[in-house]
Amino acid sequence: MDFPQIYADFYAKFPIAYLVTDRERWIYANERAVQLLKEESVADLIDKPVYQCLPGACELFSGNPVDFPLEFREKWLSKNGESIYLKFTGIPLVENPNYIQFFVNEIKRMEEEFSDLLEEMAAWLAHEILNPLTSVKGFLELMQRPDGENREMYINIAKKEIEQIEQIVSQCILLRRPIQNKALTDLNRLMNETVSQLSGQGYFEKVHIAVSAIGPVEFYCEGSLIKEVFRNLLMNAIEAKATKIYVQISAKEKGIDIKIADNGNGGAKSRWKKPGGSLNGRKGRWGGFGSLIINRIITGHDGKIFFHKEKEAGSIVHIQLPHTFPPENLPGERKE
Structure with a gap:
């Protein structure tokens, strides 16, 4: 069964980017999709393997049942090498469930989301580092007591807390150091x-x-x-x-x-x-x-x-x- 012409005509001038796949390749794209994905023409998209440009849709190729709507975010690399951040929402075509239609929107709030992420990172680091530091401080104060009981136990616990901080700092370093020693x-x-x-x-x-x-x-x-x-x-x-x-x-x-x-x-x-x-x-x-x-x-x-x-x-x-x-x-x- 070919892609129904009634859908092609209806979505041709649709203001939202619209793509259709037969779960292997793109079989239809409207004008807005060509503009959003910064392609030169519809021909640049048709017959292109979906798995190469849309890993988020990997469920479609697994052969397992898929829960719809299928929603995910993906970085699309345009023909001119520009990265575009998009949100995809996919649902099956009523006439043929093997055809999946995707409505695509560009993510406009990347800077705001990055700001939220920095705020979350700051809260996470404060929690993960301040907690063990507070424990270490408390055990040091206990060790200063004249009776000096349980000193060995306090030292061992403080060491573990310091090791936890070291691990967190090491993970932070991973965010910027290059992959090496392959x-x-x-x-x-x-x-x-x-x-x-x-x-x-x-x-x-x-x-x-x-x-x-x-x-x-x-x-x-x-x-x-x-x-x-x-x-x-x-x-x-x-x-x-x-x-x-x-x-x-x-x-x-x-x-x-x-x-x-x-x-x-x-x-x-x-x-x-x-x-x-x-x-x-x-x-x-x-x-x-x-x-x-x-x-x-x-x-x-x-x-x-x-x-x-x-x-x-x-x-x-x-x-x-x-x-x-x-x-x-x-x-x-x-x-x-």
Whole structure:
């Protein structure tokens, strides 16, 4: 079935950008879409693979049922290399549910959102640093008492609080330092090591975790940073009171796919923004400063990360990474 002409005629002069996909490629775009996406003509969009320019719509290609409306934000790279920040809202066509129509709006409030993010970061840092500092100060005052009881215990607790501050400062540094010390690394091994470390610390006592790994999946990366991403995502599931976590890492033709699914507290609405969106710095389960760190690491490796909220409870985090390998004949490369 072709795209109905009645829709094409109706949306041709529509004031909102309107795109239609058959879940593989773009099959229709109105004039406003061409203007908004800064393309030269409709022909520049038609037949273009959707997954290449719209990773946020990855659910459409999974073969699994999709909850509509499908809403997400995406950075669109125009033909002239300009980045445009857009909000996409997709719903199926009544006559043919395999056709998905997207209404597209440009995000006008990026500066305001960035200001909100800075405010949130300041509050987060004040909370995360002032709390341990207050504890250290309190234990030092207790140690000054003449009786001097429990001095060893107070010292150990103060050390742990100082280590927490060090970890926070180290994470802040990640936001600006370049990705370096890359090596060809097996991601399945990194995930298994992360799970083992968290298990050794007692985090998985009441959680069943299954890692689906068939052979090595090699990626050219800074392994310690990718492991930090894995650790943060698993800890987030634990903090959401998940009792089951399922991890799958696989190499596909288009790149590397990483999915982390959990049955945690997806019912807490304050934890979530719109399903299908990219991780960002807004409040919620995936909001705040921690998500900035994760985004920085993944985008620094030319990847993308998305979250999907399940209807009742739980979530799926989807990471897409490109196939990358060490430059040939470059001395000093190593395999982790």
